[in-house]
Amino acid sequence: MKYTIKNVAKIANVSITTVSRVLNGEKGVSPKTRRRVLNVIEELGYSPSASARTLKTSLSKTIGIAVPDTLGDFYGEVINGIESTATENGYNLIVSLNHHIIKEELAAVNFFKAKKVDGAILVTTLGDDDYVRFLIENGFDIVLLDRDPHGLKVDTVKTDNFHGGYMATEYLLNLGHSAILFIQGLSYLDSSRERFNGYKKALKDKGIKRDDTFVLDGDFTTKSGYSAIKRYLKGHGLDFTAIFAANDQMAIGAIKALHDKGISVPEDVSVIGFDDSYMAPYVIPPLTTIKQRREEMGRVATELLLSRINSRDERKKTPRQVIVPVDLIERESAIPISSKRRR
Amino acid sequence: MKYTIKNVAKIANVSITTVSRVLNGEKGVSPKTRRRVLNVIEELGYSPSASARTLKTSLSKTIGIAVPDTLGDFYGEVINGIESTATENGYNLIVSLNHHIIKEELAAVNFFKAKKVDGAILVTTLGDDDYVRFLIENGFDIVLLDRDPHGLKVDTVKTDNFHGGYMATEYLLNLGHSAILFIQGLSYLDSSRERFNGYKKALKDKGIKRDDTFVLDGDFTTKSGYSAIKRYLKGHGLDFTAIFAANDQMAIGAIKALHDKGISVPEDVSVIGFDDSYMAPYVIPPLTTIKQRREEMGRVATELLLSRINSRDERKKTPRQVIVPVDLIERESAIPISSKRRR
DNA sequence: TATAATTTAGAAAACGTTTTCTATATGGTG
DNA sequence: CACCATATAGAAAACGTTTTCTAAATTATA
Numbered sequence: 001m002k003y004t005i006k007n008v009a010k011i012a013n014v015s016i017t018t019v020s021r022v023l024n025g026e027k028g029v030s031p032k033t034r035r036r037v038l039n040v041i042e043e044l045g046y047s048p049s050a051s052a053r054t055l056k057t058s059l060s061k062t063i064g065i066a067v068p069d070t071l072g073d074f075y076g077e078v079i080n081g082i083e084s085t086a087t088e089n090g091y092n093l094i095v096s097l098n099h100h101i102i103k104e105e106l107a108a109v110n111f112f113k114a115k116k117v118d119g120a121i122l123v124t125t126l127g128d129d130d131y132v133r134f135l136i137e138n139g140f141d142i143v144l145l146d147r148d149p150h151g152l153k154v155d156t157v158k159t160d161n162f163h164g165g166y167m168a169t170e171y172l173l174n175l176g177h178s179a180i181l182f183i184q185g186l187s188y189l190d191s192s193r194e195r196f197n198g199y200k201k202a203l204k205d206k207g208i209k210r211d212d213t214f215v216l217d218g219d220f221t222t223k224s225g226y227s228a229i230k231r232y233l234k235g236h237g238l239d240f241t242a243i244f245a246a247n248d249q250m251a252i253g254a255i256k257a258l259h260d261k262g263i264s265v266p267e268d269v270s271v272i273g274f275d276d277s278y279m280a281p282y283v284i285p286p287l288t289t290i291k292q293r294r295e296e297m298g299r300v301a302t303e304l305l306l307s308r309i310n311s312r313d314e315r316k317k318t319p320r321q322v323i324v325p326v327d328l329i330e331r332e333s334a335i336p337i338s339s340k341r342r343r
Numbered sequence: 344m345k346y347t348i349k350n351v352a353k354i355a356n357v358s359i360t361t362v363s364r365v366l367n368g369e370k371g372v373s374p375k376t377r378r379r380v381l382n383v384i385e386e387l388g389y390s391p392s393a394s395a396r397t398l399k400t401s402l403s404k405t406i407g408i409a410v411p412d413t414l415g416d417f418y419g420e421v422i423n424g425i426e427s428t429a430t431e432n433g434y435n436l437i438v439s440l441n442h443h444i445i446k447e448e449l450a451a452v453n454f455f456k457a458k459k460v461d462g463a464i465l466v467t468t469l470g471d472d473d474y475v476r477f478l479i480e481n482g483f484d485i486v487l488l489d490r491d492p493h494g495l496k497v498d499t500v501k502t503d504n505f506h507g508g509y510m511a512t513e514y515l516l517n518l519g520h521s522a523i524l525f526i527q528g529l530s531y532l533d534s535s536r537e538r539f540n541g542y543k544k545a546l547k548d549k550g551i552k553r554d555d556t557f558v559l560d561g562d563f564t565t566k567s568g569y570s571a572i573k574r575y576l577k578g579h580g581l582d583f584t585a586i587f588a589a590n591d592q593m594a595i596g597a598i599k600a601l602h603d604k605g606i607s608v609p610e611d612v613s614v615i616g617f618d619d620s621y622m623a624p625y626v627i628p629p630l631t632t633i634k635q636r637r638e639e640m641g642r643v644a645t646e647l648l649l650s651r652i653n654s655r656d657e658r659k660k661t662p663r664q665v666i667v668p669v670d671l672i673e674r675e676s677a678i679p680i681s682s683k684r685r686r
Numbered sequence: 687t688a689t690a691a692t693t694t695a696g697a698a699a700a701c702g703t704t705t706t707c708t709a710t711a712t713g714g715t716g
Numbered sequence: 717c718a719c720c721a722t723a724t725a726g727a728a729a730a731c732g733t734t735t736t737c738t739a740a741a742t743t744a745t746a
Contacts, residue, residue, distance in 0.1 A: 004732055015696045020734060028694060050457040051403070052732035054394035055701050076419060083439075092454055094437045096426075111435055114393040138388075222625045249622075256625045279592075282565045282599045284627050347702055358726045363704060371724060395702035398731050693742070700735085705728100712723070 003046040012040040023048055054116055063305060064117035066096045074247075074275065074294060075123065078145065081298020082121060089306055091118070109135060119305045121145055141308040145301050148190045149319065155304045157297055157322045161191045164290040164326040165198020168244045168272045171288075171328060173206050176337035177242035177270060183228050183254060185220040185246040192220075195246045195274060214240065218250045225253025233261055241269055241337055248273035248280050248289055255283065255333070270334035276327075286331035293324050300324060346389040355383040366391055397459050406648060407460035409439045417590075417618060417637060418466065421488065424641020425464060432649055434461070452478060462648045464488055484651040488644050491533045492662065498647045500640055500665045504534045507633040507669040508541020511587050511615045514631075514671060516549050519680035520585035520613060526571050526597060528563040528589040535563075538589045538617060557583065561593045568596025576604055584612055584680055591616035591623050591632055598626065598676070613677035619670075629674035636667050643667060 005023075009016045014033060021029045022037045029037075040046075054060045063086055067075045083093055096111055109131050112120050119141035122132065129150055135142055136154060143155040172180050182199050185192035196215070203210050216232055218224040225245055245251035251273030255265050265271050265285060273280065276291035300322055348366075352359045357376060364372045365380040372380075383389075397403045406429055410418045422438070429436055439454055452474050455463050462484035465475065472493050478485055479497060486498040515523050525542050528535035539558070546553050559575055561567040568588055588594035594616030598608050608614050608628060616623065619634035643665055 006732075016733085017696055017735085018694085021695090024734085030694060033694080047453050047457050049398065049459065049732050051394040051397040051459055052701090053734075055392065055398055055703085055732080056734045058701080060394070092437075092458075093439070094435075096436070110390055114390050115435075116392065116394055222621060226625060252622070252625050256627060256629075259627050278565060279595070279622060282569060282595050284599060284602050286599075349702075359703085360705085360726055361724085364725090367704085373724060376724080392702050395731090396704075398702080398733085399704045401731080687746100689745085691742100691744070693740105695738100695740075697738085698736090701733085703731085705730085707729100708725100708727085710723105710725075712721100714721080715719085716717100 003044050005046075005048065008037065008040050008044065008046050011044070012037045058116060060116045060118055061090060062092045062094055062115065062117045063302070063309075064094050064096065064112040064115065064120040065123070066112075066120065067123040074277070074292075077294035078123065078298040078301075081295035082302045083298075085299045085302035085306075089302075091306070112140070113138065119143075119309045121301050121305055123147075141305060143301050143305045143308070145297060146191055149321065153319050155301075155308065155320050155322075157301045157304060157324065159191065159292045159297065160323045160326045161194035162198045162201075164274060164292075165195035165244075165246075166202045167198070167326065167328050168195075168274065168290050169199045169202035170205075172242045172244060172270060172272060172334060173202060173208070175242075175270065175334060178206075178208055179211075179214070179240040179242070181214050181216060181229075181232065181240045181243040183216045183218045183225055183243065183245040183250050185218055185250070187217070192246055199244060218246065220247050220249060222249040222253040222256075225250025226257045227253075229254045229257035230260070233257065233263075238263060238268070242334065243269060243271045245271065245273050248275040248277040248287060251287055251289070251333075252279065252283050255287075266333050266335045270337075272334050276329050280329070281331065283333075285333045288331045288334040289329050291327040291329050293326075297324055346387050348389075348391065351380065351383050351387065351389055354387070355380045401459060403459045403461055404433060405435045405437050405458065405460045406645070406652075407437050407439065407455040407458065407463040408466070409455075409463065410466040417620070417635075420637035421466065421641040421644075424638035424643075425645045426641075428642045428645035428649075432645075434649070455483070456481065462486075462652045464644050464648055466490075484648060486644050486648045486651070488640065489534055492664065496662050498644075498651065498663050498665075500644045500647060500667065502534065502635045502640065503666050503669045504537035505541045505544075507617060507635075508538035508587075508589075509545045510541070510669070510671050511538075511617065511633050512542045512545035513548075515585045515587060515613060515615060515677060516545060516551070518585075518613065518677060521549075521551050522554075522557070522583040522585070524557050524559060524572075524575065524583045524586045526559045526561045526568055526586065526588040526593050528561055528593070530560070535589055542587060561589065563590050563592060565592040565596040565599075568593025569600045570596075572597045572600035573603070576600065576606075581606060581611070585677065586612060586614045588614065588616050591618040591620040591630060594630055594632070594676075595622065595626050598630075609676050609678040613680075615677050619672050623672070624674065626676075628676045631674045631677040632672050634670040634672050636669075640667055 005016055005019050009019045012019065014037060018029055018033060019037055022034050065082060067079065086093055094115060094117060120135070121143050123145045129152060132142070132152055132154065136152065143157065146158050147156060149156050169180060182196065184196050187193065200210060213236070216228040218228050243254050245254055251271050255271055258265055258269060263269060273287050273289035276289045280287040280289050304320060304322065348359055348362050352362045355362065357380060361372055361376060362380055365377050408425060410422065426436055437458060437460060463478070464486050466488045472495060475485070475495055475497065479495065486500065489501050490499060492499050512523060525539065527539050530536065543553060556579065559571040561571050586597050588597055594614050598614055601608055601612060606612060616630050616632035619632045623630040623632050647663060647665065
């Protein structure tokens with residue numbers, strides 16, 4: 001059983017136009033007719049065809065979002081933020097998981113283009129900006145999440161990664177640590193680099209010269225944190241008193257690696273993470289970390305996008321960069337160096 | 344700059360029909376013309392309007408998926424499985440996060456209906472089957488994930504929860520434990536109930552009579568696992584030697600609660616989880632658990648759906664239930680009772 | 687009461703495709 | 717060389733809406 005506006009019109013004994021009007025809450029139809037039409041709609045369980053509507057209006061009331069492969073802890077909450085804000089405003093979501101691969105991002109773009117989304121939020125990881133530029137040139141409204149504009153005329157929203165990195169490091173410094181390992185995430189990601197910059201700046205401000213062997217490679221997975229520390233321990237032994245990992249997962253991996261070697265946290269080494277993932281309070285010991293306001297990021301990004309979509313031209317020209325602040329969550333994985341037995 | 348099939352036709356100096364034929368790889372156009380048209384398409388960067396296409400064919404090449412609120416660890420991987428299978432087959436995904444609320448599920452349904460998705464995968468949690476029935480009656484192809492059919496004529500795919508629960512319990516039993524706490528998830532979820540049934544059956548098979556105070560309420564969050572154990576300990580003290588939690592997150596919370604009371608895992612009490620989340624190997628101690636093949640579930644669900652979509656009527660009548668197997672992953676959180684100092 | 691203003695309603699065109707039906711060009715067959 | 721089959725191509729209708737323009741009915745105004 002397939003219902004169209006035509007059916008409704010016939011049954012309600014009005015014209016198609018009238019039905020359309022009540023569908024869209026337009027004026028020009030008497031309360032009485034409106035009610036009658038509404039009844040028929042209700043009764044039939046009719047809902048208008050989005051495709052026909054989109055075809056006609058070239059407005060889909062849909063926003064696209066592309067996120068990198070794993071819908072981890074992090075992106076999940078961001079998406080929640082996006083979804084609720086979108087829904088509140090009568091917009092729907094269409095997502096593409098693009099697996100870090102350009103080709104698929106291009107596919108995603110074509111998809112958005114074909115689906116006629118009104119705009120898109122790109123949570124992107126790539127240095128390759130061509131497809132973003134392409135989108136913009138094709139008149140898409142887009143906002144970039146967790147990434148720098150890189151000269152693109154585009155809205156962005158990101159966590160205050162630099163300050164977060166700075167706070168974390170400063171915190172450890174103030175606790176008396178000076179030999180602080182940094183486990184970085186994927187180094188081609190802006191977010192990762194900025195946390196690193198914060199780390200460097202904090203060190204510099206305290207007049208501590210940085211040891212390059214102190215920065216370890218990771219890729220944001222628990223596993224990479226684990227093996228980074230395991231490897232380091234094997235090569236250098238325990239010549240540090242603290243670790244700052246660019247996210248919680250790697251911090252947790254690091255703690256595990258230390259634990260495996262009989263090194264205890266925080267007595268022997270302090271550890272601080274980044275994210276405040278839902279797991280952080282429950283690891284042993286509870287993780288001190290820099291909290292990202294993930295849901296807020298999603299919310300802000302969506303608001304930015306929607307305001308862009310609904311503004312005719314005018315301020316489209318001036319792209320906005322919003323930086324959402326970061327909080328230091330003190331738990332038990334980092335303590336003053338004085339309370340340790342030095343070795 | 345907006346391109347339509349008409350533009351392409353004009354520029355390539357052919358009819359609209361011909362362009363359409365090229366677009367859809369139909370025969371009836373000479374290699375020469377085909378190439379010419381293809382060139383124009385390429386040059387213009389033209390991509391056909393999905394809405395026009397859908398309007399005409401009432402086929403969207405899109406499948407909808409509705410998942411409960413948090414895109415946790417679990418659903419993320421499932422969605423990955425769905426997405427890759429869908430993409431491989433030329434289908435796109437449109438998701439709705441429905442926040443456990445019926446009203447919003449109804450909204451999701453309307454959304455699917457309006458968007459004319461070709462089918463939907465519902466990862467649902469509710470006892471209320473009305474909207475599913477409604478969907479089916481309206482001719483939607485749908486498959487239910489992680490849920491029983493409840494008499495609905497519908498495909499389902501789920502983890503072998505019962506066997507998983509049984510294996511976990513049996514494993515602890517074989518280790519010599521008999522006082523085994525069970526932390527259940529949301530009790531109105533089929534998956535949770537079945538894990539519980541497995542637990543009960545294993546106990547029964549070993550001739551151990553079940554103690555009702557041994558089953559604790561949880562809601563699948565780490566926090567709920569934590570407070571369940573904390574509460575229990577306060578009320579009963581340590582009168583058990585093992586815990587089986589209905590998922591890893593609760594298991595981790597439980598471990599934390601034990602740890603806070605100075606009770607160590609696995610020396611004092613063994614713990615086993617369910618899921619094999621990415622965190623499981625990295626908690627302290629590494630978590631023994633029942634592994635769910637999450638990506639596989641997504642894959643299977645999608646294959647089921649696609650086969651349904653692409654079969655004209657015939658075997659639409661016989662719904663299929665597939666149960667994906669489960670694996671016991673032995674790590675370090677559960678050990679034989681004999682190696683403990685009893686208290 | 688006549689007329690202007692306004693409210694309520696409908697007819698028809700358009701959005702960008704696919705599809706059916708028809709026409710022409712091309713090639714093969716006797 | 718005539719004829720038929722087949723390959724290639726196009727015209728036009730249809731999908732379900734929104735929107736513009738026009739008409740009728742109602743209400744307000746003088």
